[in-house]
Amino acid sequence: MRVQLNQINPKTLSFEDNQRIILSCLNKTNDDTLSIFPELSISGSPLFSRISYNDVFSFSSFVLDSLIKEKRDVIIGSALKIEDKKYNSLVFLSKGEVIGFSNKKRLSIFDEGFSIGNGIETINYKNETIAFGFMEDIEEFLDTKPKITTLILCSNTLFTLNKQKEVLENISIIARKLNANIVFCNRFGAEGGYIFNGASCIVNQKGEICALFDSFKQESEVFQIENIKKINQNALSHYKKILEGLSLSIRDYFDKNNIGKAVVGLSGGVDSALVAALAVRALGKERVIGVLMPSQYSSSHSISDALLSVKNLGIEHYIVPIEEMFFSCSNTYNSILKDNEFSLAEENLQSRLRCVTLMFFANKMKAALLNTTNKSEASVGYGTLYGDTSGAISVLADLYKTDVWLLSKFINEEYRKTANSSIDSLPIPANSIEKAPSAELRYDQKDTDSLPPYDILDKILMNYIDRSKNIEEICKEFDVEGIKVEKTIINRVIELVKINEWKRRQCPMAVKLSNSAFGIDKKFPIS
């Protein structure tokens, strides 16, 4: 059997764009081939509440009808209305006819609004008994102990850092259980904070990987299933995966929403320097604008480090001192309130005026602001709402500070390998990585004034947020590892996570990298 495996990146509800992508794949092969496309290729996904609207189904049918007219052999994911029921369906087309459906049975959280279907279907195709359906429905199918030669699984599996390994292991097990070849067709691309995992593959009946696509790009290739042989997979390294995933999420956000340019507020710190470097990688230097907003509390290295970022990345930049605006506001307020004491309100005021400034520049340039909050800050609410928590998309919000440093070093290392470079030309200035983190909202402020050192903080947070450990269990972990941390410190960190949920609820969508991304996987009560 000849199959064409198509790993595409549909754009949600852009039916014409998706139709064009699908047709261009079909045009690369011929009538003898069964072309396979991912789940919901025609409408894109996630559809959320749009599943309850009829037009999604009429537009999908319209595109499906046009594909039928191509008289080709195709398995493709589409929203489909059958007798007034709405399904997340895989449609099997052959020679101008629909020869089968597999409607998803085990609905996921993204399928709310779809009806429950019949799961994986078995069909005779070119004198073989094959089956096709959704990854989610595999368990029930295995229970029926089917006898098939090939199983085609389509999916919209999301990316997380360990997902590829999990998926491949799982598919190998299925292949051996069924003694059948498995064709796994997944989408790639990013949509609203979600990255899809790509990594479509073919696994033979021995469980050996015989074809494997990249996670982060479009691929379309024809395979003669009987002839495929085991390949060696080259897994990406941990930080390479993060780098590619984050770059893709920025690129897709801007391109799918037709936003020309990205604005980044450059503080000289590592978070904003990293986001600027990622944005340049994703969009190109012409589409990234750096804005420096020094105040009376900014150290000299804040400006010089930020300017080094600008220079090394080759991006347009502006310097907008906020001191005058700060005094214009605070003098007005304090004359009314008769209160001149420098407090949290004055610290937040600086951060909020920076947001006002960045949004003004973004509005004028029809650009979108990139948020630079990392997961450590988001966890403990170390940031000002309507200040540095702002932006259209939060690039680092699922990456702890210790990972921000390591990813920055990785990017610099990668750069040094490929370019004839000096330390002064690194994408992320060495001093931004090495200096002690500071919000610089009052004189000589350091993050460690209010938080434990990041190696300790992140260890507490990983235990509390990613592993759902409570305080007693975290204390035990530290004891076992021989790390001395007072219980009161752990308790305070957990308390901060708890009381800052209301802030996180108003933060931009985070790019999900883990199974515990805020706003997607992890939600705490507000009161």
Place this chain on the structure above:
Amino acid sequence: MRVQLNQINPKTLSFEDNQRIILSCLNKTNDDTLSIFPELSISGSPLFSRISYNDVFSFSSFVLDSLIKEKRDVIIGSALKIEDKKYNSLVFLSKGEVIGFSNKKRLSIFDEGFSIGNGIETINYKNETIAFGFMEDIEEFLDTKPKITTLILCSNTLFTLNKQKEVLENISIIARKLNANIVFCNRFGAEGGYIFNGASCIVNQKGEICALFDSFKQESEVFQIENIKKINQNALSHYKKILEGLSLSIRDYFDKNNIGKAVVGLSGGVDSALVAALAVRALGKERVIGVLMPSQYSSSHSISDALLSVKNLGIEHYIVPIEEMFFSCSNTYNSILKDNEFSLAEENLQSRLRCVTLMFFANKMKAALLNTTNKSEASVGYGTLYGDTSGAISVLADLYKTDVWLLSKFINEEYRKTANSSIDSLPIPANSIEKAPSAELRYDQKDTDSLPPYDILDKILMNYIDRSKNIEEICKEFDVEGIKVEKTIINRVIELVKINEWKRRQCPMAVKLSNSAFGIDKKFPIS
């Protein structure tokens, strides 16, 4: 059988507070009585990701053990770990022992992390065969055609405007099917945008309502089930329900989070006047602060109407003109950008400086800002992110503008019935209700410059958002009703809903009143 029906308002994860509330109910009656409490009374709810933490279960068990020691007859909702499985459970205590559990089987979206239990349980109690369990598990229980005298259902049913009617009708049907008395025990109170429905009731085997609590307050009453008789229910009017629900949500948000005061930006418009009036009703006038922030584009009535709000509500207020700050910022920006054209950026700048001002005042006064965005604005993105979309809780975000007007009139009417009042002393100034809505961000701006009139806009939105109709279907609706609206206008409104999802994702949590509250029920794709 003597039962004590306890409609309480537990505070999420405040185990000691909840224990105190439960004990004070038990102290109101004696050993002969079966005291019934709602779902998750011990931990409060919704627990979201906290369900996956062990401490929730150890704290719950601790409180449960203390209740066992009371040696009373009690049915109470608690998170419960049984042999390493985590359940949303109802525990039946009698004379110092646990005599039964009903663990929820049909898990809702709030139960993610709980294991699937056995559903409604039948038990012999005081020589009667009774059953107890969760409202969600009723269907499966009915299928078993049980023979019981009384069914006790506990719940955390959410409030929406039609919920009470639906619940009572449903319970009547169940009572008649079972030929049994039903005791329905629901919680009341608000938590993070959710309002619970209260309205606990007893319905006899004929399906007649024999006891019915209010939706919005704590009630605890003893009934001899054999003696209860049909009562006449006094349903609250539509706007009275909205008024009570919104007031409760403000009060619970501030009290449960220990926030002393509320700040409201008063523009002279109806939305902010209404929110201020609701805040005074919820918190008392001493806890509400009005801030007026006139600019060069403010009309004279903006200030006079806002001052009338302040006077009639008797609240503290400040006047903070933003003109000077505006020019300090825009002059700085424009000198750098060499661009003096008045654009959207300048409009947004005013709105954002108002947010900066309100947050400064809120920070200084350890207060929280109330957001005043209505559902019409939230739908079409008529508002400035980090400007007038800001606040800790969004009071009106599930109420269309046409309802904002009607609710305001209702409040004024209610006030005129109870007080010896003149038109000048109304809680919501008549002129704020009557004048044409305007954002006043440029000279002589009106909402209708960029939007259709609100009666048309809201009709489109209700069809699109609440009823999930697409454009063709909405056109048909208007045709049938004989209302002339061009298709391009409907299309533009729908397009605005679509492209503003990214803004709504960053808006404060909305108080849910309908089945289509943004951020809770209704979610659109971002790209």
